[in-house]
Amino acid sequence: MPDSPLSASPYDVLGVPPTASQDELRRAFRRQMRVTHPDAGGSTAAFDAVQRAWSLIGDPQSRARYDGSAAADEQPQVWAPSAPRARQDTRASARSSGHPGGWYRQRYLDEVRAWIGLGDPIPDPYDPALVRRAPWEVRSLLAAAVAEEETARRLGTLGIGFTLWHDVAAGDGKIDHVVLGPTGLWAVQSADWGAPVTARRGDLVGDGIEPGARPVRETVLDARKLGRSAHVRFTAALIVVPDGHADGVEDIGEMRGVVTLLAERSRAVDLLRRGIPGVAIGGTDLFEVRSRLQAAIRFI
Structure with missing residues (x-):
């Protein structure tokens, strides 16, 4: 890793x-x-x-x-965009559209150029030595892009019963991954704050989260904005962080009718497959929700 x-x-x-x-x-x-x-x-x-x-x-x-x-x-250049990995099995992957991490990568490249100096050559914007020297605000953009890409790779293994949309516009904000399947409609945000986080009073706290920031609340509000435009209702909002940055899966609580959870990346796919007890979408309802989302979703 x-x-x-x-x-x-x-x-x-x-x-x-x-x-x-x-x-x-x-x-x-x-x-x-x-x-x-x-x-x-x-x-x-x-x-x-x-x-x-x-x-x-x-x-x-x-x-x-x-x-x-x-x-x-010591730190291979793994942060640059790479070609999709070859599949190792014949199982159908989840249907997917959008460009995970693309929005943050473009912002990262813009900020790196501004930090180095406009007009100055940058042989490799992903060179580890360059990334280490960059200000925290610049590095955080690349970390967010990598987090989205890693989560998207995992989500792709959910199977043909699931549909994924990445980097989805939601009012002035965005939802990293919209996931629809038999276990419901999920707003999934991928995050890397550079340090462990935990749930407290209905949101998340941690050394890497700015004081006063409320990432869970923002995710729920963005999900509700998209839900209103598509005439659908989200089942849950899930914050995914790197392994070791959370204690497995944590139930944060319900916010405005949306169940909110925190999960390590390696636990997210199992959670999405298993779902929340008593909550499911199936048959014609699943088809109807997918059709409404397809018509309403715009990529950022």
Whole structure:
């Protein structure tokens, strides 16, 4: 699994700037080892992150590889758009339309050009060294695009009983994935805030979520806007985050008649197949909802 564009650099983990001397790096490493050690009240994950950071930049040779173009060996250029993967089985995939991640990728490319300087050449806007240096706001656009693309690949395995629309306009906002199948009509948002999130008071909180932001509420409101224009009603709103950024599947609660949930990416497809107890769409109802959505959906 590739690192997220929002993953902390080894310099961030050690708490030093990229210009730090080797002595400063060594002192920072020893300090962070003491602070994060589980026996001193730290977490295993933080302790492991410190050790990994040191393995990347702890000696001049490793640091030179990380800081230079050869750092791609550690973080392969997996963020660039790639051709669809060949299917490994003969099962029919879900019907799909739209371009997942396309809107965020275009914004990322625009912002990278503005950050580098208009007119200056950018040999590869997805070069890992370039991405690491970019401001958080720029990297977050690429992280959002990658999150959408990864979720879309998973959703494609739902099977022929499901229909998918990606990057759907909903008033002034957008819904990353609209999923229709026997388990209902779902508004699915793919997110990567660069850190774990959890449900609290009907929405999500986490280190990567701006104070006051309400991503669940925004998703529900966007779903209702699309629902009104298509004369359909959404069953649920699902926020999908990278594995390790949520505790499996969490029931956030019901908001304005829409069930809201949070799920790790690897759990999302099973959740959509299994559905919510007592909620289903079938037969002529499913055909009617699909027809209405086909007529109303516009891609962003």
